[in-house]
Amino acid sequence: MSKQQTRTIKVETLARVEGEGALYVKLKGNEVQEVKLKIYEPPRFFEAFLRGRHFSDLPDIVARICGICPIAYQMSAVHAIERALGIAIDPSVRLLRRLFYCGEWIESHTLHVYMLHAPDFLGYPDAIAMARDHQSIVQQGLRLKKAGNRIVALMGGREIHPVSVAVGGFYKAPSKSALKELVDELKWALDASLATVRWVSGFDFPDFEQDYEFVSLSHPEEYPFNEGRIVSNRGLDIDASEYEENFTEQHVQHSNALHSVLRGGDSYMVGPMARFNLNFNKLPDEARQAARDCGLHVPCRNPFRTIAVRAIELVFACHEALRVIHEYEPPLTPRAQTPARASTGQAATEAPRGLLYHRYQIDQDGLITSAKIVPPTSQNQNRIEEDLRHFVSQVATRPTEEITWKCEQAVRNYDPCISCATHFLRLHLERD
Amino acid sequence: MSSNLRRRPRIGVFKFASCDGCQLSLLDAEDELLGVAGAVDIAYFPEASSAMLKGPYDIGLVEGSITTYHDAQRIQEVRRKCKTLITIGACATAGGIQALRNWKDVDEFIRVVYATPKYINTLKLSTPIAEHVPVDFELRGCPINKHQLIELITATLARRKPNVPTYSVCMECKRKGNVCIAVAQGVSCLGPVTQAGCGALCPSFDRGCYGCYGPMESPNTASLSNQFHILGQDNAEITRAFRNFNAWAWQFRKASEESERT
Numbered sequence: 001m002s003k004q005q006t007r008t009i010k011v012e013t014l015a016r017v018e019g020e021g022a023l024y025v026k027l028k029g030n031e032v033q034e035v036k037l038k039i040y041e042p043p044r045f046f047e048a049f050l051r052g053r054h055f056s057d058l059p060d061i062v063a064r065i066c067g068i069c070p071i072a073y074q075m076s077a078v079h080a081i082e083r084a085l086g087i088a089i090d091p092s093v094r095l096l097r098r099l100f101y102c103g104e105w106i107e108s109h110t111l112h113v114y115m116l117h118a119p120d121f122l123g124y125p126d127a128i129a130m131a132r133d134h135q136s137i138v139q140q141g142l143r144l145k146k147a148g149n150r151i152v153a154l155m156g157g158r159e160i161h162p163v164s165v166a167v168g169g170f171y172k173a174p175s176k177s178a179l180k181e182l183v184d185e186l187k188w189a190l191d192a193s194l195a196t197v198r199w200v201s202g203f204d205f206p207d208f209e210q211d212y213e214f215v216s217l218s219h220p221e222e223y224p225f226n227e228g229r230i231v232s233n234r235g236l237d238i239d240a241s242e243y244e245e246n247f248t249e250q251h252v253q254h255s256n257a258l259h260s261v262l263r264g265g266d267s268y269m270v271g272p273m274a275r276f277n278l279n280f281n282k283l284p285d286e287a288r289q290a291a292r293d294c295g296l297h298v299p300c301r302n303p304f305r306t307i308a309v310r311a312i313e314l315v316f317a318c319h320e321a322l323r324v325i326h327e328y329e330p331p332l333t334p335r336a337q338t339p340a341r342a343s344t345g346q347a348a349t350e351a352p353r354g355l356l357y358h359r360y361q362i363d364q365d366g367l368i369t370s371a372k373i374v375p376p377t378s379q380n381q382n383r384i385e386e387d388l389r390h391f392v393s394q395v396a397t398r399p400t401e402e403i404t405w406k407c408e409q410a411v412r413n414y415d416p417c418i419s420c421a422t423h424f425l426r427l428h429l430e431r432d
Numbered sequence: 433m434s435s436n437l438r439r440r441p442r443i444g445v446f447k448f449a450s451c452d453g454c455q456l457s458l459l460d461a462e463d464e465l466l467g468v469a470g471a472v473d474i475a476y477f478p479e480a481s482s483a484m485l486k487g488p489y490d491i492g493l494v495e496g497s498i499t500t501y502h503d504a505q506r507i508q509e510v511r512r513k514c515k516t517l518i519t520i521g522a523c524a525t526a527g528g529i530q531a532l533r534n535w536k537d538v539d540e541f542i543r544v545v546y547a548t549p550k551y552i553n554t555l556k557l558s559t560p561i562a563e564h565v566p567v568d569f570e571l572r573g574c575p576i577n578k579h580q581l582i583e584l585i586t587a588t589l590a591r592r593k594p595n596v597p598t599y600s601v602c603m604e605c606k607r608k609g610n611v612c613i614a615v616a617q618g619v620s621c622l623g624p625v626t627q628a629g630c631g632a633l634c635p636s637f638d639r640g641c642y643g644c645y646g647p648m649e650s651p652n653t654a655s656l657s658n659q660f661h662i663l664g665q666d667n668a669e670i671t672r673a674f675r676n677f678n679a680w681a682w683q684f685r686k687a688s689e690e691s692e693r694t
Contacts, residue, residue, distance in 0.1 A: 015482035018452045042449040042499045043554055048541035049532035053672065060642055064529045064677065067453020067575060115459065115480060126481030128469040142462040149460060157633035159460050160453040160575040161644070164637050171639040251547040258546070408482070 004029040009392075009404050016116040016126070018068050018417040023407060024254075025388065030396035035388045037381060037411065039255040050371040055081045055340070055362050059165040062358075065373070066417055067160050068111070071104040071152065072351030073373075074165040075226055076358040081167045083240075084345025084362060085338055092331035093169040094226070095324050099179075100155050100165075101225040101349075102321040106148025106189065107159065108352035109272075109310045109317070112415045113196060114141030117307050120409040121203040137199065140192055144314070147189040151182060151321060169335030179325045186322050193314035194290055200307045201294030206406070208391055209301040212383070213266060214274035217350050223282040223316055224275065226349045231278060232268065233299065240348040243357050249374065260379040267382035270354025271414060272309040273300055287315040303387055303413040310415075340366030351376050353415050377416045384414050441589055444476035444489035446510050448496030448503050449530055449558065453575040454521035455479055455495050461578045468582065472589070487513030491588055494567075497523040497558045499530060504555070504564060511565035516588055519561045520581065522574035526646050527680035529574075531558040534680055560680065569594065574644040574677035577629050597628050598649040601641050605632035613640060620660050622673060625651035625683070646678035653687035667691045 009025040020041040026034040046065055053061065058077045063070035075097060082089065089097075114137075115127040124130040131138035149159040155174055156162020164170045215236065219228035230246075231237050238246055249258040262268055277299040280288065291297075291312050300309060346359040354376030361370040391410050395403055445455050459465065459480060468474075475485035492514030498504050511517055519525050527534070533541055538556045542549045561567055571584055580596055587594035597603075601623035605612070613635050614621040621640035623632070627648040634641045647653075653674070660670045674688035 013478050013484065015478045015484070016480065018456075018479060020447060042503060043542075043545065043552060044449055044499070044528075044530040045533055045538075045541040045545055046529075048544040049529075049536065051544075054669075057672065057676075060676070061529060064451050064453075064574065067451040067456045070451075070453070111456075111459065119482075125483035126477075128466070128474065128481070129483070131466060131469075138466070142465065145460075146462040149462070157637055158575070158630070160456060163633050163639070166639075171634075172637045249547075251551065253548070253551045 007400060009400060009407060011404060011408055014408060014411060016119070016412060017415075018066070021416070023388075023411060025392055025403075025407060027392065027396060030393070032389050032392045032396070035385050035392065036254045037385050037388070039381075047371045047373055050368050053368050055167055055360065055366050055368060056338070058360070058368070059167070060161075060163070062373070063161045065375070068108055068417060069104060069351050069353065070161050071100055071156075071165070072349060072356050074162075075101065075349045076347050076351075076356045077360070078165060078167050079226060079347035079349060080345040080358045080360050081338075081362070082345070083347055084343040084360060085167075085341060086343075087168055087336050087338060089169055089336060090331040090333070092173070092329055093334070095328055096155065096170060096173060096331075098225050099151060099321055099324040099328075102317040102324070103148045103151030103155065105317040105352050106314060106321070107145055107152060108148075109314050110141055110145040110148060113200060113307055113310050113314070114138065114145070116415070117412050118200065118203075120405070120412060121200075121307070140195070144189055144192045144196070147185050148317075150185065154178060154182065166335045168338045169331065169333075171334065173330050173334040176328060176330060179328055183322065183325060186318055186325070190315065190318035190322065193311065193318050194286070196314055197290045197294055197308065197311040200311050201296070203307070205302060205304045206391075208304060208394060210303065210387060210390060212274075212301060213262065213268040214277050214299070215268045215270050215379075216274040216278045216355060217348060218278055219282070221282070223279050223320070224350050230348055230355065233278060240346045240357065243346060243348060243374075244359070244372070247374070247379075249378065255381070258378050259381050260374055261382055267386055268379065269383045270376050270379045271306070272313050272354075273303065273306050274354060275350060276300060276309045276312060283312070283316055284319045286319060287312050290315055303410065306413050306415075340364060353377060353417055354379065375417065377414070380414045380416065384411055384416065387413070440471065440473040441490035442473045442475040442485070442488070443491045443493065443585070444487060444510075444514065445474075445479070445493045446476070446495070447479070448494065448507070448524070448561075449499040450496030450521065450523040450528065452479060452495070454524075454573075455493070457520075457576050457578040457581055461582060464582050468585065472585070489514045490516065491585065492517045494519045494524050494561050495521055497527045497530060497560060498564055499555055499558045500553055501555060502553070507561060507564050516568045517565070518569045518571060518584065518588070519567050520571045521576050522572065522644065522646060522677040524561045525570040525572055525681075526678040527558045527560050529677050529679075531680035532675060533558055535675075558680070571596065572627050572645040573629050577631075580629060599628055600624055600648040600651075601626045601628050601630070601632050601635075601645070604628045604630075605635050608632050608636060610635050613638065614659070614663075618663050620663050620665055620673065622656070625653050625656050643674070643676050643678055643684065646681045647683035651683050653683055654690070657687060657691055667694055
């Protein structure tokens with residue numbers, strides 16, 4: 001009789017994720033002993049060096065936390081400061097912010113669906129290799145991504161780190177006719193998003209479900225972007241100002257990203273699946289019908305299906321962008337006056353990867369005295385490790401190479417953004 | 433083995449402390465990406481591909497600044513593997529926004545962000561790549577301009593000088609026909625001392641330039657600081673204006689330290 005063998009599965013550099021991380025899984029026989037998602041992306045200390053900066057610098061600086069979702073950081077920051085200062089924004093500015101977020105969701109979701117996650121399901125190392133066999137699909141993805149980027153570039157000057165966002169509104173609001181020029185491409189993008197839903201729902205999904213606590217914003221009338229209460233499927237219902245009373249961050253040795261847990265220590269999930277499950281009835285008819293047609297039901301508990309949920313959110317974002325452009329009238333002034341006063345403000349918005357919480361304290365001159373930023377990936381980190389623990393035991397009898405690939409895929413379900421989480425990934429699978 | 437008679441040039445993309453935005457610029461070149469991928473062999477690009485081929489590489493694109501002992505070692509290894517090494521973006525060419533630590537106590541920073549400081553390994557300074565290894569070309573910007581990146585890759589492969597101007601944002605702004613916001617509206621603008629490349633975006637959006645592309649070739653920062661005083665800015669505001677994404681670039685560093693002292 002052979003002794004129970006210990007195996008280690010290691011992925012030194014997790015690919016197709018934003019930022020630097022590694023994965024380490026230790027198995028004894030077919031039993032999982034340890035799972036670590038290691039974030040070795042070097043810390044950049046945003047919360048520390050923001051102190052002493054003026055709040056008006058915030059949208060430019062926090063954008064640099066993440067090149068993939070800069071708008072999310074800008075949005076949570078400006079809302080937090082506006083709440084601190086007690087500023088109401090113009091309804092047209094509110095609409096423009098939704099449109100801006102649509103652009104980022106389309107760009108970020110398409111990047112993940114087509115270039116980072118689909119290659120896992122179809123067995124390619126990347127989208128470029130995938131393009132050799134599926135040229136028209138990859139071209140469709142690139143064009144869809146570009147449609148999102150066009151919104152961002154038109155409203156903010158460029159795709160990455162746009163320059164137009166200010167506390168109180170925008171430095172400059174687009175004209176109605178400039179936005180109208182996006183309409184034809186967005187109509188194509190809406191059709192392409194529906195085609196994306198059909199394409200990804202045909203993938204082979206591992207049979208894997210978990211009992212998650214889903215957390216997202218919820219708004220009485222809208223699928224959430226910038227506004228709403230923070231809710232969960234287990235009865236959480238709080239204002240952003242109560243976030244820190246309900247969630248805590250833990251610092252673990254193997255990660256440069258803090259792990260966020262619910263008070264009481266439970267993990268939770270933020271992101272597309274959480275939003276979809278908690279806000280399904282706020283989706284436009286077209287998106288709901290597409291979900292039903294492809295077999296997505298609420299609640300969806302299979303994390304591998306998030307690729308389809310992202311595609312549904314693409315349908316929503318294109319639909320919403322068209323709606324906003326149709327309704328838009330330019331604001332009288334693009335940004336509200338923002339007189340400084342000593343105060344504290346909290347806000348949460350829905351980044352492509354999930355809930356993004358910011359809190360700032362400012363003094364009477366408008367200088368920041370303390371800052372707290374909790375990105376979606378730090379909130380999902382514990383949940384990713386728990387998924388892996390359960391998933392690895394399900395596939396433990398498979399060859400190490402296959403386990404490794406599947407584990408990486410399971411991590412990518414969350415579209416982790418490590419650059420964000422570190423202010424976070426490599427896979428090691430160890431078998432005894 | 434490639435079936436082509438000439439081996440396609442190998443490109444590697446390497447990341448240090450950064451936001452990933454500059455390497456994303458390559459994926460954001462939606463119209464050119466498949467063309468570029470046809471002309472070169474993208475051999476190492478972990479953000480986009482799980483196929484990671486070992487070097488040597490003909491061109492190494494390096495994003496991010498050096499902030500850890502491990503990264504200071506790793507960049508030496510990257511340099512050895514790359515025939516031509518190009519740094520992309522403000523982090524790699526000037527230390528990035530994370531270089532704001534360079535004026536502060538980093539140990540205090542660790543205590544502010546992390547509950548267990550002993551788990552964190554970091555250097556006191558965030559430094560550009562060229563402070564560690566010889567760099568063949570530094571592409572500016574926070575983020576870089578994707579068209580400049582494509583031009584730079586094309587020029588490098590053709591062994592010609594890339595067309596990347598080193599004059600100021602003012603030149604681009606005038607060419608765009610913008611009315612000068614500093615003169616007409618009294619808005620403080622870093623355009624006169626900042627290298628072109630963005631297309632004078634901020635002034636086109638009714639705001640002052642905040643220096644994403646770093647110092648232009650021969651910036652007169654003292655004169656601009658003076659002008660900021662005339663516009664009513666105090667020394668603390670001027671110090672902050674020069675302390676953004678290229679704060680550690682020596683010309684901006686000198687300007688911020690001068691206004692901090694006075």
